[in-house]
Amino acid sequence: MTHALPKITAHFAITADAKISTKNRTPSLFTSPTDKSRLRTVRAAHDAILAGRGTVAADTMSMRLTDETLRRERLSRGLPPEPLRVVVSNAGRLDPAWKIFQPGGSTAVILSTTRMPQxxxxxLAPLCDLHLFDAPSVPLVPALRMLRTDYGVKRIVCEGGGELVRSLAELDLISSIQLTIAPIIFGGAAAPTLTGIPGDFLPRPLDFKIKSTTIIDGECVLHLTRSPR
Ligand SMILES: NC(=O)c1ccc[n+]([C@@H]2O[C@H](COP(=O)([O-])OP(=O)(O)OC[C@H]3O[C@@H](n4cnc5c(N)ncnc54)[C@H](OP(=O)(O)O)[C@@H]3O)[C@@H](O)[C@H]2O)c1
Known part of the structure:
Protein backbone atom coordinates (compact mmCIF):
# COMPACT_ATOMS: atom_id res chain seq x y z
CA MET A 1 0.00 0.00 0.00
CA THR A 2 1.37 3.47 -0.89
CA HIS A 3 1.03 5.87 1.98
CA ALA A 4 0.00 9.49 1.42
CA LEU A 5 2.65 12.10 2.03
CA PRO A 6 2.66 13.78 5.42
CA LYS A 7 0.78 17.07 5.60
CA ILE A 8 3.12 20.04 6.07
CA THR A 9 2.34 23.24 7.95
CA ALA A 10 4.82 26.09 7.51
CA HIS A 11 4.96 28.01 10.77
CA PHE A 12 6.74 31.37 10.75
CA ALA A 13 7.06 34.70 12.48
CA ILE A 14 6.95 37.48 9.92
CA THR A 15 7.13 41.29 9.94
CA ALA A 16 4.48 43.60 8.52
CA ASP A 17 6.76 43.96 5.46
CA ALA A 18 6.96 40.16 5.12
CA LYS A 19 10.53 39.55 6.34
CA ILE A 20 11.45 36.51 8.42
CA SER A 21 14.93 37.54 9.57
CA THR A 22 16.52 40.46 11.32
CA LYS A 23 19.34 42.36 9.62
CA ASN A 24 21.96 40.18 11.28
CA ARG A 25 20.05 36.96 10.59
CA THR A 26 19.74 36.47 14.32
CA PRO A 27 17.11 34.07 15.68
CA SER A 28 13.52 35.19 15.23
CA LEU A 29 13.29 37.21 18.41
CA PHE A 30 10.88 39.82 17.11
CA THR A 31 7.69 38.18 18.39
CA SER A 32 6.37 38.06 21.94
CA PRO A 33 6.97 35.44 24.65
CA THR A 34 3.26 34.58 24.22
CA ASP A 35 3.99 33.67 20.62
CA LYS A 36 6.99 31.57 21.58
CA SER A 37 4.73 29.70 23.97
CA ARG A 38 2.12 29.22 21.24
CA LEU A 39 4.88 27.79 19.01
CA ARG A 40 5.39 25.08 21.61
CA THR A 41 1.73 24.10 21.46
CA VAL A 42 1.94 23.96 17.66
CA ARG A 43 5.01 21.72 17.94
CA ALA A 44 3.17 19.46 20.36
CA ALA A 45 0.34 19.00 17.86
CA HIS A 46 2.62 17.54 15.16
CA ASP A 47 4.43 14.25 14.62
CA ALA A 48 7.63 15.89 13.39
CA ILE A 49 9.41 19.25 13.28
CA LEU A 50 11.24 19.99 10.02
CA ALA A 51 13.95 22.61 9.45
CA GLY A 52 16.66 23.44 6.95
CA ARG A 53 20.33 23.39 7.85
CA GLY A 54 20.49 27.21 7.70
CA THR A 55 17.82 27.65 10.36
CA VAL A 56 19.23 25.02 12.71
CA ALA A 57 22.65 26.68 12.44
CA ALA A 58 21.45 30.31 12.68
CA ASP A 59 18.93 29.78 15.44
CA THR A 60 20.98 27.17 17.35
CA MET A 61 17.81 25.13 17.62
CA SER A 62 17.42 22.08 19.82
CA MET A 63 13.99 21.46 18.23
CA ARG A 64 12.91 19.99 21.56
CA LEU A 65 9.60 20.07 23.41
CA THR A 66 10.49 20.39 27.08
CA ASP A 67 7.21 21.75 28.46
CA GLU A 68 6.05 19.07 30.94
CA THR A 69 2.34 19.74 30.47
CA LEU A 70 2.59 19.39 26.71
CA ARG A 71 4.74 16.27 27.00
CA ARG A 72 2.23 14.65 29.40
CA GLU A 73 -0.65 15.60 27.13
CA ARG A 74 1.10 13.89 24.19
CA LEU A 75 1.78 10.78 26.26
CA SER A 76 -1.90 10.65 27.27
CA ARG A 77 -2.73 10.55 23.54
CA GLY A 78 -0.41 7.56 23.08
CA LEU A 79 2.30 9.66 21.39
CA PRO A 80 5.99 9.93 22.23
CA PRO A 81 6.64 12.93 24.51
CA GLU A 82 8.35 14.93 21.78
CA PRO A 83 7.88 15.14 18.01
CA LEU A 84 10.57 13.69 15.75
CA ARG A 85 13.23 16.25 14.75
CA VAL A 86 14.08 16.35 11.05
CA VAL A 87 16.79 18.44 9.38
CA VAL A 88 17.47 18.69 5.65
CA SER A 89 20.81 19.54 4.10
CA ASN A 90 22.07 18.87 0.61
CA ALA A 91 25.77 19.40 1.29
CA GLY A 92 25.63 17.69 4.70
CA ARG A 93 28.02 20.01 6.48
CA LEU A 94 26.38 19.66 9.89
CA ASP A 95 28.16 20.25 13.17
CA PRO A 96 27.94 17.35 15.68
CA ALA A 97 28.23 19.96 18.45
CA TRP A 98 24.85 21.49 17.60
CA LYS A 99 22.19 21.32 20.31
CA ILE A 100 20.05 18.98 18.25
CA PHE A 101 22.76 16.32 18.59
CA GLN A 102 23.03 16.63 22.38
CA PRO A 103 21.63 13.77 24.49
CA GLY A 104 17.90 13.86 25.28
CA GLY A 105 14.90 14.51 23.10
CA SER A 106 13.38 12.58 20.26
CA THR A 107 15.40 10.97 17.48
CA ALA A 108 17.08 13.49 15.19
CA VAL A 109 16.57 12.43 11.58
CA ILE A 110 18.97 13.90 9.02
CA LEU A 111 17.90 13.92 5.38
CA SER A 112 20.98 14.58 3.31
CA THR A 113 22.97 13.25 0.38
CA THR A 114 26.12 11.29 -0.28
CA ARG A 115 27.80 14.71 -0.59
CA MET A 116 28.08 14.63 3.22
CA PRO A 117 31.80 14.45 4.07
CA GLN A 118 32.92 11.04 5.38
CA LEU A 124 26.93 11.94 13.28
CA ALA A 125 26.15 8.24 12.90
CA PRO A 126 25.93 7.53 16.67
CA LEU A 127 23.97 10.75 17.33
CA CYS A 128 21.06 10.55 14.87
CA ASP A 129 19.36 8.60 12.08
CA LEU A 130 21.25 9.48 8.90
CA HIS A 131 19.47 9.08 5.56
CA LEU A 132 21.86 9.86 2.72
CA PHE A 133 20.32 9.96 -0.75
CA ASP A 134 22.61 9.21 -3.67
CA ALA A 135 21.73 12.45 -5.48
CA PRO A 136 23.07 16.03 -5.58
CA SER A 137 20.05 17.26 -3.60
CA VAL A 138 17.57 15.62 -1.25
CA PRO A 139 14.61 14.26 -3.25
CA LEU A 140 11.89 15.73 -1.05
CA VAL A 141 8.95 13.58 -2.12
CA PRO A 142 10.65 10.20 -1.49
CA ALA A 143 12.21 11.61 1.68
CA LEU A 144 8.81 12.70 3.01
CA ARG A 145 7.28 9.38 2.03
CA MET A 146 10.04 7.62 3.98
CA LEU A 147 9.15 9.70 7.06
CA ARG A 148 5.60 8.43 6.75
CA THR A 149 6.43 4.77 6.16
CA ASP A 150 9.45 4.38 8.47
CA TYR A 151 8.50 6.77 11.28
CA GLY A 152 4.70 7.01 11.01
CA VAL A 153 4.82 10.77 10.45
CA LYS A 154 1.49 12.14 9.27
CA ARG A 155 1.74 15.80 10.27
CA ILE A 156 4.85 17.95 10.02
CA VAL A 157 5.46 21.50 11.19
CA CYS A 158 8.16 23.18 9.12
CA GLU A 159 9.81 25.90 11.19
CA GLY A 160 12.07 27.26 8.48
CA GLY A 161 13.77 28.56 6.78
CA GLY A 162 12.81 30.38 3.64
CA GLU A 163 14.96 28.30 1.29
CA LEU A 164 13.36 25.07 2.48
CA VAL A 165 9.84 26.53 2.28
CA ARG A 166 10.56 27.66 -1.25
CA SER A 167 11.54 24.15 -2.33
CA LEU A 168 8.42 22.73 -0.64
CA ALA A 169 6.30 25.37 -2.38
CA GLU A 170 7.87 24.58 -5.77
CA LEU A 171 6.60 21.02 -5.30
CA ASP A 172 3.24 22.17 -3.90
CA LEU A 173 3.83 20.25 -0.69
CA ILE A 174 2.54 22.84 1.80
CA SER A 175 -0.93 22.12 3.20
CA SER A 176 -1.18 25.07 5.54
CA ILE A 177 0.68 28.16 6.69
CA GLN A 178 0.58 29.70 10.14
CA LEU A 179 2.09 33.15 10.40
CA THR A 180 2.54 35.39 13.39
CA ILE A 181 2.56 38.86 11.88
CA ALA A 182 4.50 41.16 14.18
CA PRO A 183 3.70 44.89 14.09
CA ILE A 184 7.21 45.86 12.96
CA ILE A 185 8.94 46.49 9.63
CA PHE A 186 12.57 45.76 8.76
CA GLY A 187 13.08 46.76 5.13
CA GLY A 188 16.05 45.17 3.41
CA ALA A 189 15.94 44.48 -0.32
CA ALA A 190 17.61 41.10 0.11
CA ALA A 191 16.05 40.20 3.44
CA PRO A 192 14.57 36.68 3.43
CA THR A 193 10.83 36.20 3.20
CA LEU A 194 8.72 33.07 3.68
CA THR A 195 10.09 31.80 0.35
CA GLY A 196 13.67 32.83 1.00
CA ILE A 197 15.78 35.60 -0.41
CA PRO A 198 13.73 37.33 -3.12
CA GLY A 199 14.45 35.78 -6.51
CA ASP A 200 12.48 34.11 -9.24
CA PHE A 201 8.74 33.63 -9.07
CA LEU A 202 7.50 30.18 -8.14
CA PRO A 203 6.73 27.98 -11.16
CA ARG A 204 3.08 28.78 -10.43
CA PRO A 205 1.24 30.72 -7.74
CA LEU A 206 -0.30 28.69 -4.92
CA ASP A 207 -3.73 29.71 -3.62
CA PHE A 208 -4.59 29.51 0.05
CA LYS A 209 -7.78 30.23 1.98
CA ILE A 210 -7.83 32.22 5.18
CA LYS A 211 -8.96 29.84 7.91
CA SER A 212 -8.63 32.24 10.83
CA THR A 213 -7.06 35.46 12.03
CA THR A 214 -6.61 36.08 15.73
CA ILE A 215 -5.02 38.95 17.60
CA ILE A 216 -2.96 37.59 20.46
CA ASP A 217 -0.83 39.84 22.64
CA GLY A 218 -0.70 42.57 19.97
CA GLU A 219 0.27 40.21 17.14
CA CYS A 220 -1.87 38.79 14.35
CA VAL A 221 -1.90 35.02 14.03
CA LEU A 222 -2.98 34.12 10.51
CA HIS A 223 -3.87 30.56 9.55
CA LEU A 224 -4.07 29.68 5.84
CA THR A 225 -4.99 26.36 4.25
CA ARG A 226 -4.18 25.29 0.71
CA SER A 227 -7.15 25.62 -1.60
CA PRO A 228 -8.30 22.42 -3.27
CA ARG A 229 -6.19 21.77 -6.37
N1 LIG B 1 10.87 34.19 11.28
C1 LIG B 1 10.83 32.87 11.35
O1 LIG B 1 9.83 32.27 11.79
C2 LIG B 1 12.02 32.09 10.90
C3 LIG B 1 11.92 30.70 10.82
C4 LIG B 1 13.04 30.00 10.39
C5 LIG B 1 14.18 30.64 10.03
N2 LIG B 1 14.24 31.99 10.13
C6 LIG B 1 15.46 32.68 9.75
O2 LIG B 1 15.79 32.35 8.42
C7 LIG B 1 17.22 32.34 8.30
C8 LIG B 1 17.67 31.02 7.66
O3 LIG B 1 17.14 31.00 6.35
P1 LIG B 1 17.66 29.99 5.23
O4 LIG B 1 16.88 30.26 4.00
O5 LIG B 1 19.14 29.96 5.22
O6 LIG B 1 17.16 28.68 5.92
P2 LIG B 1 17.00 27.17 5.62
O7 LIG B 1 16.05 26.88 4.53
O8 LIG B 1 16.73 26.65 6.97
O9 LIG B 1 18.46 26.68 5.24
C9 LIG B 1 18.97 26.65 3.96
C10 LIG B 1 19.78 25.39 3.86
O10 LIG B 1 18.95 24.28 4.21
C11 LIG B 1 19.18 23.21 3.33
N3 LIG B 1 18.02 23.06 2.47
C12 LIG B 1 17.06 23.94 2.18
N4 LIG B 1 16.15 23.40 1.35
C13 LIG B 1 16.55 22.14 1.13
C14 LIG B 1 16.04 21.07 0.37
N5 LIG B 1 14.93 21.20 -0.35
N6 LIG B 1 16.71 19.91 0.37
C15 LIG B 1 17.84 19.77 1.09
N7 LIG B 1 18.39 20.75 1.84
C16 LIG B 1 17.74 21.93 1.85
C17 LIG B 1 20.41 23.60 2.51
O11 LIG B 1 21.49 23.18 3.32
P3 LIG B 1 22.98 22.87 2.77
O12 LIG B 1 23.56 24.18 2.41
O13 LIG B 1 23.63 22.25 3.96
O14 LIG B 1 22.84 21.96 1.61
C18 LIG B 1 20.29 25.12 2.48
O15 LIG B 1 21.51 25.78 2.25
C19 LIG B 1 17.79 32.52 9.70
O16 LIG B 1 18.20 33.86 9.83
C20 LIG B 1 16.61 32.24 10.61
O17 LIG B 1 16.66 32.99 11.79
C21 LIG B 1 13.19 32.71 10.55
Whole structure:
Protein backbone atom coordinates (compact mmCIF):
# COMPACT_ATOMS: atom_id res chain seq x y z
CA MET A 1 0.00 0.00 0.00
CA THR A 2 1.37 3.47 -0.89
CA HIS A 3 1.03 5.87 1.98
CA ALA A 4 0.00 9.49 1.42
CA LEU A 5 2.65 12.10 2.03
CA PRO A 6 2.66 13.78 5.42
CA LYS A 7 0.78 17.07 5.60
CA ILE A 8 3.12 20.04 6.07
CA THR A 9 2.34 23.24 7.95
CA ALA A 10 4.82 26.09 7.51
CA HIS A 11 4.96 28.01 10.77
CA PHE A 12 6.74 31.37 10.75
CA ALA A 13 7.06 34.70 12.48
CA ILE A 14 6.95 37.48 9.92
CA THR A 15 7.13 41.29 9.94
CA ALA A 16 4.48 43.60 8.52
CA ASP A 17 6.76 43.96 5.46
CA ALA A 18 6.96 40.16 5.12
CA LYS A 19 10.53 39.55 6.34
CA ILE A 20 11.45 36.51 8.42
CA SER A 21 14.93 37.54 9.57
CA THR A 22 16.52 40.46 11.32
CA LYS A 23 19.34 42.36 9.62
CA ASN A 24 21.96 40.18 11.28
CA ARG A 25 20.05 36.96 10.59
CA THR A 26 19.74 36.47 14.32
CA PRO A 27 17.11 34.07 15.68
CA SER A 28 13.52 35.19 15.23
CA LEU A 29 13.29 37.21 18.41
CA PHE A 30 10.88 39.82 17.11
CA THR A 31 7.69 38.18 18.39
CA SER A 32 6.37 38.06 21.94
CA PRO A 33 6.97 35.44 24.65
CA THR A 34 3.26 34.58 24.22
CA ASP A 35 3.99 33.67 20.62
CA LYS A 36 6.99 31.57 21.58
CA SER A 37 4.73 29.70 23.97
CA ARG A 38 2.12 29.22 21.24
CA LEU A 39 4.88 27.79 19.01
CA ARG A 40 5.39 25.08 21.61
CA THR A 41 1.73 24.10 21.46
CA VAL A 42 1.94 23.96 17.66
CA ARG A 43 5.01 21.72 17.94
CA ALA A 44 3.17 19.46 20.36
CA ALA A 45 0.34 19.00 17.86
CA HIS A 46 2.62 17.54 15.16
CA ASP A 47 4.43 14.25 14.62
CA ALA A 48 7.63 15.89 13.39
CA ILE A 49 9.41 19.25 13.28
CA LEU A 50 11.24 19.99 10.02
CA ALA A 51 13.95 22.61 9.45
CA GLY A 52 16.66 23.44 6.95
CA ARG A 53 20.33 23.39 7.85
CA GLY A 54 20.49 27.21 7.70
CA THR A 55 17.82 27.65 10.36
CA VAL A 56 19.23 25.02 12.71
CA ALA A 57 22.65 26.68 12.44
CA ALA A 58 21.45 30.31 12.68
CA ASP A 59 18.93 29.78 15.44
CA THR A 60 20.98 27.17 17.35
CA MET A 61 17.81 25.13 17.62
CA SER A 62 17.42 22.08 19.82
CA MET A 63 13.99 21.46 18.23
CA ARG A 64 12.91 19.99 21.56
CA LEU A 65 9.60 20.07 23.41
CA THR A 66 10.49 20.39 27.08
CA ASP A 67 7.21 21.75 28.46
CA GLU A 68 6.05 19.07 30.94
CA THR A 69 2.34 19.74 30.47
CA LEU A 70 2.59 19.39 26.71
CA ARG A 71 4.74 16.27 27.00
CA ARG A 72 2.23 14.65 29.40
CA GLU A 73 -0.65 15.60 27.13
CA ARG A 74 1.10 13.89 24.19
CA LEU A 75 1.78 10.78 26.26
CA SER A 76 -1.90 10.65 27.27
CA ARG A 77 -2.73 10.55 23.54
CA GLY A 78 -0.41 7.56 23.08
CA LEU A 79 2.30 9.66 21.39
CA PRO A 80 5.99 9.93 22.23
CA PRO A 81 6.64 12.93 24.51
CA GLU A 82 8.35 14.93 21.78
CA PRO A 83 7.88 15.14 18.01
CA LEU A 84 10.57 13.69 15.75
CA ARG A 85 13.23 16.25 14.75
CA VAL A 86 14.08 16.35 11.05
CA VAL A 87 16.79 18.44 9.38
CA VAL A 88 17.47 18.69 5.65
CA SER A 89 20.81 19.54 4.10
CA ASN A 90 22.07 18.87 0.61
CA ALA A 91 25.77 19.40 1.29
CA GLY A 92 25.63 17.69 4.70
CA ARG A 93 28.02 20.01 6.48
CA LEU A 94 26.38 19.66 9.89
CA ASP A 95 28.16 20.25 13.17
CA PRO A 96 27.94 17.35 15.68
CA ALA A 97 28.23 19.96 18.45
CA TRP A 98 24.85 21.49 17.60
CA LYS A 99 22.19 21.32 20.31
CA ILE A 100 20.05 18.98 18.25
CA PHE A 101 22.76 16.32 18.59
CA GLN A 102 23.03 16.63 22.38
CA PRO A 103 21.63 13.77 24.49
CA GLY A 104 17.90 13.86 25.28
CA GLY A 105 14.90 14.51 23.10
CA SER A 106 13.38 12.58 20.26
CA THR A 107 15.40 10.97 17.48
CA ALA A 108 17.08 13.49 15.19
CA VAL A 109 16.57 12.43 11.58
CA ILE A 110 18.97 13.90 9.02
CA LEU A 111 17.90 13.92 5.38
CA SER A 112 20.98 14.58 3.31
CA THR A 113 22.97 13.25 0.38
CA THR A 114 26.12 11.29 -0.28
CA ARG A 115 27.80 14.71 -0.59
CA MET A 116 28.08 14.63 3.22
CA PRO A 117 31.80 14.45 4.07
CA GLN A 118 32.92 11.04 5.38
CA UNK A 119 34.22 12.56 8.63
CA UNK A 120 30.82 14.16 9.31
CA UNK A 121 29.04 10.87 8.59
CA UNK A 122 31.20 9.04 11.12
CA UNK A 123 30.71 11.73 13.76
CA LEU A 124 26.93 11.94 13.28
CA ALA A 125 26.15 8.24 12.90
CA PRO A 126 25.93 7.53 16.67
CA LEU A 127 23.97 10.75 17.33
CA CYS A 128 21.06 10.55 14.87
CA ASP A 129 19.36 8.60 12.08
CA LEU A 130 21.25 9.48 8.90
CA HIS A 131 19.47 9.08 5.56
CA LEU A 132 21.86 9.86 2.72
CA PHE A 133 20.32 9.96 -0.75
CA ASP A 134 22.61 9.21 -3.67
CA ALA A 135 21.73 12.45 -5.48
CA PRO A 136 23.07 16.03 -5.58
CA SER A 137 20.05 17.26 -3.60
CA VAL A 138 17.57 15.62 -1.25
CA PRO A 139 14.61 14.26 -3.25
CA LEU A 140 11.89 15.73 -1.05
CA VAL A 141 8.95 13.58 -2.12
CA PRO A 142 10.65 10.20 -1.49
CA ALA A 143 12.21 11.61 1.68
CA LEU A 144 8.81 12.70 3.01
CA ARG A 145 7.28 9.38 2.03
CA MET A 146 10.04 7.62 3.98
CA LEU A 147 9.15 9.70 7.06
CA ARG A 148 5.60 8.43 6.75
CA THR A 149 6.43 4.77 6.16
CA ASP A 150 9.45 4.38 8.47
CA TYR A 151 8.50 6.77 11.28
CA GLY A 152 4.70 7.01 11.01
CA VAL A 153 4.82 10.77 10.45
CA LYS A 154 1.49 12.14 9.27
CA ARG A 155 1.74 15.80 10.27
CA ILE A 156 4.85 17.95 10.02
CA VAL A 157 5.46 21.50 11.19
CA CYS A 158 8.16 23.18 9.12
CA GLU A 159 9.81 25.90 11.19
CA GLY A 160 12.07 27.26 8.48
CA GLY A 161 13.77 28.56 6.78
CA GLY A 162 12.81 30.38 3.64
CA GLU A 163 14.96 28.30 1.29
CA LEU A 164 13.36 25.07 2.48
CA VAL A 165 9.84 26.53 2.28
CA ARG A 166 10.56 27.66 -1.25
CA SER A 167 11.54 24.15 -2.33
CA LEU A 168 8.42 22.73 -0.64
CA ALA A 169 6.30 25.37 -2.38
CA GLU A 170 7.87 24.58 -5.77
CA LEU A 171 6.60 21.02 -5.30
CA ASP A 172 3.24 22.17 -3.90
CA LEU A 173 3.83 20.25 -0.69
CA ILE A 174 2.54 22.84 1.80
CA SER A 175 -0.93 22.12 3.20
CA SER A 176 -1.18 25.07 5.54
CA ILE A 177 0.68 28.16 6.69
CA GLN A 178 0.58 29.70 10.14
CA LEU A 179 2.09 33.15 10.40
CA THR A 180 2.54 35.39 13.39
CA ILE A 181 2.56 38.86 11.88
CA ALA A 182 4.50 41.16 14.18
CA PRO A 183 3.70 44.89 14.09
CA ILE A 184 7.21 45.86 12.96
CA ILE A 185 8.94 46.49 9.63
CA PHE A 186 12.57 45.76 8.76
CA GLY A 187 13.08 46.76 5.13
CA GLY A 188 16.05 45.17 3.41
CA ALA A 189 15.94 44.48 -0.32
CA ALA A 190 17.61 41.10 0.11
CA ALA A 191 16.05 40.20 3.44
CA PRO A 192 14.57 36.68 3.43
CA THR A 193 10.83 36.20 3.20
CA LEU A 194 8.72 33.07 3.68
CA THR A 195 10.09 31.80 0.35
CA GLY A 196 13.67 32.83 1.00
CA ILE A 197 15.78 35.60 -0.41
CA PRO A 198 13.73 37.33 -3.12
CA GLY A 199 14.45 35.78 -6.51
CA ASP A 200 12.48 34.11 -9.24
CA PHE A 201 8.74 33.63 -9.07
CA LEU A 202 7.50 30.18 -8.14
CA PRO A 203 6.73 27.98 -11.16
CA ARG A 204 3.08 28.78 -10.43
CA PRO A 205 1.24 30.72 -7.74
CA LEU A 206 -0.30 28.69 -4.92
CA ASP A 207 -3.73 29.71 -3.62
CA PHE A 208 -4.59 29.51 0.05
CA LYS A 209 -7.78 30.23 1.98
CA ILE A 210 -7.83 32.22 5.18
CA LYS A 211 -8.96 29.84 7.91
CA SER A 212 -8.63 32.24 10.83
CA THR A 213 -7.06 35.46 12.03
CA THR A 214 -6.61 36.08 15.73
CA ILE A 215 -5.02 38.95 17.60
CA ILE A 216 -2.96 37.59 20.46
CA ASP A 217 -0.83 39.84 22.64
CA GLY A 218 -0.70 42.57 19.97
CA GLU A 219 0.27 40.21 17.14
CA CYS A 220 -1.87 38.79 14.35
CA VAL A 221 -1.90 35.02 14.03
CA LEU A 222 -2.98 34.12 10.51
CA HIS A 223 -3.87 30.56 9.55
CA LEU A 224 -4.07 29.68 5.84
CA THR A 225 -4.99 26.36 4.25
CA ARG A 226 -4.18 25.29 0.71
CA SER A 227 -7.15 25.62 -1.60
CA PRO A 228 -8.30 22.42 -3.27
CA ARG A 229 -6.19 21.77 -6.37
N1 LIG B 1 10.87 34.19 11.28
C1 LIG B 1 10.83 32.87 11.35
O1 LIG B 1 9.83 32.27 11.79
C2 LIG B 1 12.02 32.09 10.90
C3 LIG B 1 11.92 30.70 10.82
C4 LIG B 1 13.04 30.00 10.39
C5 LIG B 1 14.18 30.64 10.03
N2 LIG B 1 14.24 31.99 10.13
C6 LIG B 1 15.46 32.68 9.75
O2 LIG B 1 15.79 32.35 8.42
C7 LIG B 1 17.22 32.34 8.30
C8 LIG B 1 17.67 31.02 7.66
O3 LIG B 1 17.14 31.00 6.35
P1 LIG B 1 17.66 29.99 5.23
O4 LIG B 1 16.88 30.26 4.00
O5 LIG B 1 19.14 29.96 5.22
O6 LIG B 1 17.16 28.68 5.92
P2 LIG B 1 17.00 27.17 5.62
O7 LIG B 1 16.05 26.88 4.53
O8 LIG B 1 16.73 26.65 6.97
O9 LIG B 1 18.46 26.68 5.24
C9 LIG B 1 18.97 26.65 3.96
C10 LIG B 1 19.78 25.39 3.86
O10 LIG B 1 18.95 24.28 4.21
C11 LIG B 1 19.18 23.21 3.33
N3 LIG B 1 18.02 23.06 2.47
C12 LIG B 1 17.06 23.94 2.18
N4 LIG B 1 16.15 23.40 1.35
C13 LIG B 1 16.55 22.14 1.13
C14 LIG B 1 16.04 21.07 0.37
N5 LIG B 1 14.93 21.20 -0.35
N6 LIG B 1 16.71 19.91 0.37
C15 LIG B 1 17.84 19.77 1.09
N7 LIG B 1 18.39 20.75 1.84
C16 LIG B 1 17.74 21.93 1.85
C17 LIG B 1 20.41 23.60 2.51
O11 LIG B 1 21.49 23.18 3.32
P3 LIG B 1 22.98 22.87 2.77
O12 LIG B 1 23.56 24.18 2.41
O13 LIG B 1 23.63 22.25 3.96
O14 LIG B 1 22.84 21.96 1.61
C18 LIG B 1 20.29 25.12 2.48
O15 LIG B 1 21.51 25.78 2.25
C19 LIG B 1 17.79 32.52 9.70
O16 LIG B 1 18.20 33.86 9.83
C20 LIG B 1 16.61 32.24 10.61
O17 LIG B 1 16.66 32.99 11.79
C21 LIG B 1 13.19 32.71 10.55
Missing amino acids: RTRSA
